[in-house]
Amino acid sequence: MRTSSLLVYLIALPLFSSALLLLLGRIADKWGHILATLITASTFVIGVYEFMKMHSQPSGSRAVTQKLFDWISVGTLKVDAALLLDQLSICFVLLITGVGTLIHIYSIAYMSHDKDRRRFFAFLNLFIAAMLLLVLGDSYLNLYVGWEGVGLASYLLIGFWNHNPTYAVASKKAFVANRVGDLGLSLAIMICFAQFGTVSFAGVKAGAHGASSAALAGIGAMLLLAACGKSAQFPLQSWLGDAMAGPTPVSALIHAATMVTAGVYLISRSNFIFDASSTARLLVVIVGAITLLFGAIIGTAKDDIKKALAASTMSQIGYMILATGLGPVGYAFAILHLLTHGFFKAGMFLGAGSVMHGMDDEVNMRKYGGLAKLMPITAVTFGLGYLAILGVPPFAGFYSKDKIIETAFNAGGIKGILLGGAALLGAAITAFYMTRLMVMTFIGAKRWKAGSHPHESPLLMTLPMILLAVGSVASGFLLSYGSALVHWLQPVVNSQSMEEGKPLMPALTVSLLALGVVVLGAFFAITKYRSVSDLAPEDVSIFTKAARKDLYQDLLNDKVFVEPGTLLTAGLVKTDDRVIDGFVRFVGNFLAATSDVLRKVQNGFVRSYALLMLAGLVITVIAVWVIGA
Amino acid sequence: MFTMPTLNYAQLAPILIVLGGALLGVLVEAFFGSKRRGPIQITLSLGTLVISFAWLLRIRNDISATAAMGSVATDGFGIFLQGTILVLAFLAVLLIADNDHFAPAVSALPGSEEEAAAISSGSRTTEVFPLTLFAVAGMMLFPIASDFITLFVALEVLSLPLYIMTGLSRRRRLMSQEAALKYFLLGAYSSAFFLFGIAFLYGYSGTLSLTDVGTANIFSAGSPVFLYIGMVFLTIGLLFKVGAVPFHSWTPDVYQGAPTPITGFMAACTKIAAFGALLRIFYGAFFLMQYSWKPFLTTIAIITMVLGSIAAMTQRDIKRTLAYSSITHAGFLLAGVVALNKAGLAASMFYLVAYGFATVGAFGIVTLVRDSSGEVTDLSKWAGLAKKSPLVSVAMALFLLSFGGVPMTSGFISKFSIFTAAYQSGNIAIVVVGVLSSAIALFFYLRVVLTLFFQEAPTDGVSVVIPSIMTRIAIGICAVMTLLLGVYPSLLLNLVDTMSTLVH
DSSP states (O other), rough: EEOOHHHHHHHHHHHHHHHHHHHHHGGGGTTTTHHHHHHHHHHHHHHHHHHHHHHHHOGGGEEEEEEEEEEETTTEEEEEEEEEHHHHHHHHHHHHHHHHHHHHHHHHHHHHTTTTHHHHHHHHHHHHHHHHHHHHBHHHHHHHHHHHHHHHHHHHHHHTTTTTHHHHHHHHHHHHHHHHHHHHHHHHHHHHHHSOOOBBBBHHHHHHTOOOOOHHHHHHHHHHHHHHHTTTTSSSSTTHHHGSOOOOHHHHIOOOOOGGGGHHOOOOOHHHHTEEEEEHHHHHHHHHHHHHHHHHHHHOOOOOOOHHHHHHHHHHHHHHHHHHTTOHHHHHHHHHHHHHHHHHHHHHHHHHHHHHHHTTOOOBGOOOOTTTTTTTHHHHHHHHHHHHHTTOOTTTHHHHHHHHHHHTTOHHHHHHHHHHHHHHHHHHHHHHHHHHHHHHSSSOOOOOOOOOOOOOOOOHHHHHHHHHHHHHHHHHHHHHGHHHHHHHHHHHOOOOOOOGGGSSOOOOHHHHHHHHHHHHHHHHHHHSSSOSSSSSOOOOOOOHHHHGGGGGGHHHHIIIIIHHHHHHHHHHHHHIIIIIIIHHHHHHHHHHHHHHHHHHHHHHHHHHHHHHHHHHHHHHHHHHHHHHH | OOOOOOOOHHHHHHHHHHHHHHHHHHHHHHHOOOHHHHHHHHHHHHHHHHHHHHHHHHTTTTBBBTTTTTTTTTTTHHHHHHHHHHHHHHHHHHEEEETTGGGGSSOOOOOOHHHHHHHHTTTOOHHHHHHHHHHHHHHGGGGGOOOOOOHHHHHHHHHHHHHHHHHTTTSHHHHHHHHHHHHHHHHHHHHHHHHHHHHHHHHHHHHOBBBHHHHHHHHHHHHHHHHHHHHHHHHHHHHHHTTOOOSSTOOOOHHSSSSSSHHHHHHIIIIHHHHHHHHIIIIIIIIGGHHHHHHHHHHHHHHHHHHHHHHHHHHOOOHHHHHHHHHHHOOOOOHHHHHHHHHHHHHHHHHHHHHHHHHHHHHHHHEEEEEEEEEEGGGGGGGGHHHHHHHHHHHHHHHHHHHTTTSSHHHHHHHHHHHHHHHHOHHHHHHHHHHHHHHHHHHHHHHHHHHHHHHOOOOOOOOEOOOOOOHHEEEEEHHHHHHHHHHSSSHHHHHHHHHHOOOO
8 A cells, every 4th residue: 555654744734733822822823823724724735735646546546554653552452543545535634624724714804803813723723633633544543533632622612702601511512412422432442342353444344244243233333323423413413503602613614514524434434334234224324314304304493593504514414324324325425415515514604604794793593684785795605505505406415415315215115215205305394494594694674683784704704605605516516527426435435336226216306306395495485484573483383392492302311311410420429428438538537546546655765665676576486486386 | 716817808898998988087077177077078978988889880790709708798689789878878968968957066965055155166067977987888788798797797887876876966956865865775675686686596507607597497406496586586686677567666756856867868778778688688598497487577567567557647747757658668678578589689679779769858858848946847837838849849749659659750660569579479468468558658648748739838837948059969869760760660670680689
């Protein structure tokens, strides 16, 4: 396999710059954001260079590695700190560094009034470093380090304005939910080591053929749990909505384009596990299907523009997860949707940020309306992203989402119909809530608060939005022209072209069906939300109420986990206090009492000391005599 | 008939150099005025120790059992301990050199006019330097002595100066003198046991040579009762010196009463010398009869570890706490003696070095913490010292954590290796008790650390004097060694491994 000494800089550069900005403190306030942006841009340059080099190689020998050092060598466990850049990870590297660079540029303007802008950029760079480590690690353990790193960066950035207690709670919630997923990943790693004696991707792949189905299902289920935590999938989805507490560029980069798709990466990377275990695949499609509907339904009732987008993200990742669970045919489409989604969702988040920037950080869409005229660039770029997510041809989402719906229908039998139906229904609801968002924000009557002066954002913000909009338009076509991405990823995920299966219905039918439900959903939304009140109506159906409450996800978590957990903790604290501490205190008191007695023996009189020595002597002589005889 | 002894002066030279330096020091006392004696004595003492150490390095590979007609055995083990004693004595002399610790006129009554006159005239006690050198000579002879008479002579040469030095304290003089008298009385008492034991062993075997007593067990027809009595009496004389329970009673009182640099010196160096002799006797002379003494020495070790650490828990004086700490360490070191394998010997050697540095350093810091009336050893006064003197407090914490055996300090490696050796010898009981008493011991070390760092300073608090350059060097070296041997122990582990050889 080829090696490249450049890979390490992808991680080292942003890590170094992050440490520098944090250590220098206020000294770096003036130029910290510029350094951070340049560093991220340079990682993008490295990524492009590596991509060019990789592209010039024949399909079978494109992967490159770089061994950094022997990391762990204990008994039979040997793990190198080594990086692997192959066709799958280069997709992520380009997405992370490319979108990352745009969002760094955007943040320079967006965060210009924040006195802690330097710290913000330090965390962003930390995130870039960790995320790149996640996708570049050549073993599950290396990936795990990056996995934890992005969790940390996410936590720090959600709680960036932690002087607001709600935001601080949101960051904690995200962290805890992620910990549950992390537990899954660490268990999966442990099972891998127990089963295969190695945790490297290559080693596990080699061993997966001969492993028992129970072990494979176990690893698969634990990996899925990990993916659920990081990618906000059912049942660990509850943190994503609250994570919108972070600054909007963070929502765009971490909670839309990159980090939350780590679960999709993990499952695609572990394709050898899931290919070998139908049980694990079934779990994956169930999770994906539930989440795509779950997110979409929540999206219909949210008035907070960022939370509506967050629900949409959850739903779109549900599509990707669903696709990965469909076996070898699905991985490439999952990655395709991931990439197109990275463009259009990041673009829409930046658009939302731009709207908030113009509306004094107002997030309630009922206070918007008619913004298209005043913010034309924002409206147009957002609109292109909107067309992309709806899957209107020829925008990006059309190429990726329709393929997923089509693949789902072709899964075969009743399963295929259920999954395909869910995906199709999801597309309709997506059209509904996205149209609702568009209409309430950019069209219709002005419902602004008094004193609002909406205005278009500066060039530093609109430029990234424009570039991302270009991606929203063109990325889907470019990536799927001649099945480019499918062939590109073939050596890694063993993807097969669609024609080999027996399709339930022709591709054109699926596309027309999808387009039909999308138009239906959009039309319904336009008629319903052409004019809305600036206050949310109270007399709504039970379903709307449930959707507003995120389908009672928090209530469920509280009742099932938080309250029993609190009780358990209280019980343990009491046990610790009375039983364990009680014992310790008893030992301590006993020893202290003994110590006091010994102090009395030490009375200061030489005669007593001499007597004690003599007694010791006599006893010893007798004892030795007895033992000797 | 008396034959002319043949002596190999090259191999005896390290001891002879120190003795010569001591004698020169006596002459300096006689011929130089009180003002000039101080610097001369300091230079002389340090120079003597350095020259002796240099000579020791020269002869480090000359192994011989016949350097003095079979009376001393110069081998890796002996030379290593001699070197350790020289290095620690050097550091102790640096602490002793601080003028403030010793009474200006020792013979004057405390509070008398003579004393006041001596103070105002600015005279200082410089006899402490030759006395130290005499003690060092005795300590160097003790671990290499290979017949009982030499052993006894070495014991007295090292003890007598210490009795005097204990009584030299400048402040709290009555306490100091009481301690000196106690030490002398009990030391004489234990010397009598020691000598009595030698007599019994001679009666049993008809020889004074350590080697011959060992083999006599197999061939002689002497009564084993003589052997047992002789062995126990002799051992108790040595256990007194190392401060093993129940022969430890003098330790807290003497450690508290003696001038603090002297306490550091004797806590470190006497223990090394005495354990050197103990190890040589039990690994050599009494090796073949180990089944008769192992149970009793194991019991002593266990009692010492447990009672030492328990008694330390409620101490309120830092010097007494450190005294009990030294008693506990004697127990741990006895575990190395009863291990009776090469690992045990090497571990004990490592332990003595690590313990010696931490001890000299800890007592060095005690000399720095003072109020207007001199050193403050009451622990409650030490509260919150870390805020005022972070560096000194961190160094003290380092030494205490090393005593407690916390990883990354030399104490951890020494405890670990000595327990490993004990475990390999099959003595599980001593390992279990050892680990448990380490836990108890950690309580009082951490209590001091807690006092230093996490308690509010009292209003009538103490201050840390700015240490003289010599004190600074001594404490600095001790701290660096304590940390270095914890982080990079293979430096010394390899050395003790090659040096742990005994000749008979």
